[in-house]
Structure formats: structure tokens, C-alpha cells
Amino acid sequence: MGSHSLLAWAFVLPSLIHATSPPAGITVSSFAGATTTFAFPPAGQTITVPDPAFPDGEQVGFPGPTPTGDEAIAIATAPSIAKFTNVFPLINPATSNPNSKAPFDVLHHFGNLAPWQSLSSAWLSARLANASPKIPAGCQLDQVHLVHRHGARYPTTGAPPSAFAAALHAVAQAGNLTVTGPLSFLATWEYKLGAEILTPFGRSQLFDLGVGFRVKYGDLLKGFTKLPVWRTTSQGRMLDSALHFAAGFFGVQTYQQDYHQLIQIEQLGFNSTLSPYYDCTNGINDHSNFGTTQALKWANVYLAPAVKRLQPFIKGLPLTPSILFAMQQLCAYETVALGYSTFCPLFTDDEWTGYSYGNDLAFWYSFGPGNPTTSAQGIGYAQELLSRLTQTRITKFDTSINASIATNETLFPFGQPIYVDATHDTIISAILTAMNFTALAAEGPLPTDHIPPNHVYIVNNVAPFASNIVTQVLTCPAPATPSANTKPTHIRMILNDAVLPLTGLAGCQPNSDGTCPLDTFVSALQKRIGEVDYQFDCFANYSIPDPDPIVNGQFPQ
Numbered sequence: 001m002g003s004h005s006l007l008a009w010a011f012v013l014p015s016l017i018h019a020t021s022p023p024a025g026i027t028v029s030s031f032a033g034a035t036t037t038f039a040f041p042p043a044g045q046t047i048t049v050p051d052p053a054f055p056d057g058e059q060v061g062f063p064g065p066t067p068t069g070d071e072a073i074a075i076a077t078a079p080s081i082a083k084f085t086n087v088f089p090l091i092n093p094a095t096s097n098p099n100s101k102a103p104f105d106v107l108h109h110f111g112n113l114a115p116w117q118s119l120s121s122a123w124l125s126a127r128l129a130n131a132s133p134k135i136p137a138g139c140q141l142d143q144v145h146l147v148h149r150h151g152a153r154y155p156t157t158g159a160p161p162s163a164f165a166a167a168l169h170a171v172a173q174a175g176n177l178t179v180t181g182p183l184s185f186l187a188t189w190e191y192k193l194g195a196e197i198l199t200p201f202g203r204s205q206l207f208d209l210g211v212g213f214r215v216k217y218g219d220l221l222k223g224f225t226k227l228p229v230w231r232t233t234s235q236g237r238m239l240d241s242a243l244h245f246a247a248g249f250f251g252v253q254t255y256q257q258d259y260h261q262l263i264q265i266e267q268l269g270f271n272s273t274l275s276p277y278y279d280c281t282n283g284i285n286d287h288s289n290f291g292t293t294q295a296l297k298w299a300n301v302y303l304a305p306a307v308k309r310l311q312p313f314i315k316g317l318p319l320t321p322s323i324l325f326a327m328q329q330l331c332a333y334e335t336v337a338l339g340y341s342t343f344c345p346l347f348t349d350d351e352w353t354g355y356s357y358g359n360d361l362a363f364w365y366s367f368g369p370g371n372p373t374t375s376a377q378g379i380g381y382a383q384e385l386l387s388r389l390t391q392t393r394i395t396k397f398d399t400s401i402n403a404s405i406a407t408n409e410t411l412f413p414f415g416q417p418i419y420v421d422a423t424h425d426t427i428i429s430a431i432l433t434a435m436n437f438t439a440l441a442a443e444g445p446l447p448t449d450h451i452p453p454n455h456v457y458i459v460n461n462v463a464p465f466a467s468n469i470v471t472q473v474l475t476c477p478a479p480a481t482p483s484a485n486t487k488p489t490h491i492r493m494i495l496n497d498a499v500l501p502l503t504g505l506a507g508c509q510p511n512s513d514g515t516c517p518l519d520t521f522v523s524a525l526q527k528r529i530g531e532v533d534y535q536f537d538c539f540a541n542y543s544i545p546d547p548d549p550i551v552n553g554q555f556p557q
């Protein structure tokens with residue numbers, strides 16, 4: 001997505017230390033920090049279809065028996081729902097104090113660069129501590145709406161890791177770099193990351209999400225009379241993610257025949273609720289860097305001891321909190337791209353907790369409850385959800401919705417038992433703010449000098465790679481005989497397997513399974529949509545107050 005999503009922490013090339021006499025240390029290769037790349041297949045070697053030498057499966061024939069079984073619907077019938085914990089083939093790294101608070105889960109402190117894993121509902125609500133994504137007893141599942149983030153990717157263009165590599169490489173090439181002790185590895189370290197596109201692990205995340213969705217919700221396919229229409233955007237990793245989801249859900253041999261993939265254009269000048277910032281000036285100008293500024297204040301606090309600790313081991317490159325932050329990002333990016341990273345063990349458990357909180361600040365103030373454009377950016381998806389729930393066409397277009405898509409029954413069909421939309425981390429966060437999930441914002445503006453006790457706005461939970469929000473539409477009590485013709489009565493929403501408390505949706509009563517009567521939810525959502533002033537929040541010329549008291553993602557009226 002746009003540059004605003006990259007958490008572009010101000011990466012200032014330090015004024016260089018000019019070593020007068022070469023310090024003792026490891027001899028540094030001049031290629032240290034060099035960027036390396038590789039592309040496959042070999043030049044000129046592409047497949048021509050059909051290839052007489054290699055006929056495809058259909059041409060060869062003899063597939064053996066191919067009877068299809070019945071669909072699974074584990075979300076309703078299994079005794080319990082499997083938790084998603086798979087991070088294979090990633091190594092969960094050690095920290096520099098592995099024995100202090102063992103076991104410490106570094107992979108769960110990567111913020112928006114973490115792989116998604118199932119969460120417990122207790123995270124947001126004591127009342128929901130025992131709630132499960134399993135369909136509540138006595139209810140019938142009618143419909144499911146999934147909106148998910150893309151999988152693990154390389155750094156966004158110009159993000160701190162490549163700037164760090166370039167700075168290191170310049171110093172090494174000038175013959176000025178000396179490294180020792182824990183930083184010795186930098187002598188031969190090269191930058192192997194590309195930019196923007198999915199990593200192989202990222203592909204597996206979406207494939208797994210598709211497989212999981214088929215096992216949990218596959219029986220809903222019986223309610224389709226036409227092929228499903230599922231949406232993503234045109235960006236490389238977004239399309240790749242959507243296709244891998246479909247491949248996991250339908251299987252690689254048939255997925256291209258089994259559904260329609262709608263690809264909305266993700267580019268300045270185009271409307272899309274899945275990439276709304278391109279139709280929201282304040283969502284893509286300096287206001288979107290407000291979180292970076294706040295996070296840097298915190299980096300100066302939590303990384304100050306690490307600067308002192310590590311500086312003695314490197315000569316030629318003065319360390320700063322933002323350089324160390326780039327190294328922590330490198331740990332995360334190398335892990336999800338290369339499987340492991342030598343940067344990870346440089347930092348302590350507390351510094352990983354600090355890094356995680358830095359991401360929380362960056363998101364809260366740029367793409368979460370504290371930014372005045374957040375609700376505007378999330379409200380388009382909320383409007384489309386409402387349109388689908390009520391089977392009512394949207395008629396007023398003053399948000400990020402693309403009118404020619406949302407009014408067209410072919411491109412935006414009603415009555416699908418399964419909806420799937422792909423989006424970005426920042427928009428997953430924006431949807432939750434726009435829909436008034438106030439439990440996520442209840443702790444108020446986040447401080448930049450310490451981590452608050454009982455901290456809940458945790459980006460690692462909200463918007464990790466392949467993060468997913470599932471909306472279940474239910475009939476309770478279930479009809480005596482299963483029926484597709486019932487009028488659904490209830491709804492609830494689930495974030496990464498944690499049932500969400502609908503605290504900010506007027507009229508939804510607290511309970512132990514997170515459900516709300518559908519008509520109450522619809523009225524509250526209509527009211528909430530009326531509260532959000534897209535045109536003002538996206539296009540008016542204003543300054544974000546600093547300190548920033550905003551907790552609802554809207555400019556204070």
C-alpha cells in the first residue's frame with residue numbers, strides 16, 4: 001500500500017564517525033550491507049501452453065477415482081475449534097537474555113509484522129473469557145463475512161531496513177567499518193530482502209487461512225446458486241493473497257473455475273473500501289505519519305540502554321534509537337522472509353516488549369483510535385457490510401466506496417452465504433475503529449514514555465500478517481429443521497478467533513457469547529455511519545492536536 005503504511009520511522013543517516021586510527025576488530029568485507037537479489041526462472045526459460053512434451057493432467061487423463069465427500073462445517077459441529085498456531089517454517093528467535101523470563105515468545109512481539117495466531121477472547125473482555133468462535137448452542141449459522149489482511153511480505157518501499165543496509169554498506173565500502181562481539185556478523189551480512197510482495201511463508205498463511213475456512217465453513221457453499229464473488233485489490237501482494245486463499249479453499253486444480261475474483265484498483269484516483277487512503281487526502285499526507293512521531297518518542301526511551309550497550313561493538317556507524325529500531329524490524333522481516341535472523345538475539349525481552357509497544361503507538365496515532373482519518377477510512381467497509389446484511393443498495397456516495405461496483409449485482413451480489421474481502425493492516429485497524437469497537441480504545445490516548453498497565457490496543461493482536469475478522473450471521477433459536485429461508489436474528493464478530501465485545505454499538509447488550517440481535521446491530525451501524533464525516537475528516541485542512549486526545553478515529557467536533 002501507500003508509503004504511509006510503512007511506519008517510515010525517520011531514518012536519519014548519522015553523521016559519520018571518522019576513525020583516526022583503525023580500532024581492533026573484525027576485518028569487514030567491503031560487501032557488508034550490500035543488497036543482493038535473484039529472480040527465477042532462468043532467463044528465457046518460460047513455459048509455452050500447451051507444451052507437447054509436457055501435456056497437462058487433463059490431456060494425460062487417468063486421474064483415478066475422484067469422488068467428492070460432503071462439506072465440513074467444523075465451526076458448528078466439532079467439539080471444539082482448533083487454535084491456529086502454525087508458524088512453520090519460521091524459527092522463533094532467542095533473545096539476549098533467554099533465561100530471564102523464559103519462555104518469551106518473540107514472534108508475538110513483532111507488531112504488524114507478526115504472523116497471526118489465534119487469540120483468546122479474554123484479551124478484550126473478562127465476560128467473554130470463555131467465548132469461542134464455535135456457533136453458539138441452539139443457533140443456526142446462515143452466513144459468514146470474512147475480511148482478512150494479506151500475508152507476510154517484504155518491507156514496504158523505502159522502509160528502515162533497506163536504509164540501514166545502505167548506510168552500513170556505504171561505511172563498509174569506504175573501509176571505515178569495524179565490528180566485534182555481538183555485531184561481528186555484520187562484517188559479512190548482506191541485505192536479501194525484496195520489497196512489497198509476499199514471502200513464501202506469507203503465501204502459506206493465506207493458503208492455510210483458505211483451508212481453515214473450508215473446514216470450518218464449507219457447508220455454506222450449499223447455499224450458493226451462482227459462483228461466489230470475492231474481492232481484493234490490484235496490488236501484487238493483495239492479489240497473490242486472495243489467490244492463495246482461494247487455492248487453499250477450493251484446491252489448485254479447480255479454484256479458477258470455482259469463484260469470481262473481483263480486483264478493485266488500488267491507486268491514487270480510484271475508490272476502494274479495501275484501500276480507502278487513496279481517496280482520503282488526510283489519510284495519505286503528513287497526518288498519516290503522526291504515529292511515527294509518537295513512536296519515535298518512545299523509541300528514544302526504550303532503546304536508549306541498547307544504544308549504550310551495542311555502540312562499543314561497532315565503529316564507523318554511530319548507533320541511534322532509530323537505527324536499532326531498524327535492526328529490530330530487520331529481525332522481524334528476515335524471520336518471515338528467510339526463516340531466521342541474526343538480528344533477533346541482539347535485543348532483550350524488555351526491548352521486544354518495547355518494540356511491540358512502538359508499533360502500538362505508530363498504529364494508534366496513524367491508523368487507530370487516535371488518528372482523525374481512521375473512522376473515515378474504515379466506514380466504507382462498514383457501509384458495504386450493512387448493505388449486504390440488509391440487502392439494500394447504497395445510494396449515496398461520499399466515502400471511499402466505488403459506486404459502479406457497489407450498485408452492480410454482478411460485482412457486488414447480495415445473499416452470498418460466504419463473503420471474502422482482502423485488505424491491509426491499517427484498514428483492519430480502521431474498520432474496528434469505524435465500527436466503534438470501543439473496548440479496543442478504552443484505555444484512552446497511549447502515553448509515549450511508558451507502557452500502560454493492562455494495555456489492550458496491541459497491534460500484534462489487531463493487525464498481524466493474515467489478520468482476519470469474521471462476522472457470523474445466525475438464526476437463534478435454530479429452526480426445527482435446518483433451513484436457508486429463515487430470517488437471521490443475531491450477529492457477532494470475531495477477530496483472530498477472539499469473539500469481540502460489541503460495546504460501542506448502541507443497544508447490543510453485554511453477554512457471554514458476543515451476539516447482538518441483528519436489527520439492533522443494523523440500527524447501531526446506521527447510527528455510527530451517520531456519526532462519521534468522511535468529507536471533513538479526509539479532506540478538510542486541519543492540524544492534529546498534540547497532545548492528541550482523540551479515541552474514536554474522528555476529528556473532534
Ligand SMILES: *[C@@H]1O[C@H](CO)[C@@H](O)[C@H](O)[C@H]1NC(C)=O
Pocket residue numbers: 016017018019170171174175176316
Ligand atoms: C570514511 O572515513 C574517512 C576518514 O575519516 C572519511 O573522510 C569518510 O567520510 C568516511 N566515509 C564513510 C562513508 O564512512
Ligand SMILES: *[C@@H]1O[C@H](CO)[C@@H](O)[C@H](O)[C@H]1NC(C)=O
Pocket residue numbers: 263264265269270271272402403404405
Ligand atoms: C470503479 O471500479 C471500476 C471497476 O473496477 C473501475 O473501472 C473504475 O475506474 C472505478 N472508479 C473509481 C472512481 O475508482
Ligand SMILES: *[C@@H]1O[C@H](CO)[C@@H](O)[C@H](O)[C@H]1NC(C)=O
Pocket residue numbers: 271279397398399400401402403404
Ligand atoms: C469516489 O469517492 C468520492 C468521495 O470521496 C465520490 O465523490 C465519488 O463519487 C466516488 N466515485 C465513484 C465512482 O464511486
Ligand SMILES: *[C@@H]1O[C@H](CO)[C@@H](O)[C@H](O)[C@H]1NC(C)=O
Pocket residue numbers: 408409410411
Ligand atoms: C455490472 O458490471 C458488469 C461487469 O462490469 C457489466 O457488464 C454490467 O453492465 C454492469 N451492470 C450494470 C447494471 O451496470
Ligand SMILES: *[C@@H]1O[C@H](CO)[C@@H](O)[C@H](O)[C@H]1NC(C)=O
Pocket residue numbers: 436438503504505506524525527528529531
Ligand atoms: C460509539 O461509542 C461512543 C462511546 O462509547 C458512544 O458515545 C456512541 O454513541 C457510539 N456510537 C454508536 C453508534 O453506538
Ligand SMILES: *[C@@H]1O[C@H](CO)[C@@H](O)[C@H](O)[C@H]1NC(C)=O
Pocket residue numbers: 541542
Ligand atoms: C491549510 O491551512 C494552513 C493554515 O491556515 C495554511 O497555511 C495552508 O496553506 C493550508 N493548506 C492547504 C493545502 O490549503
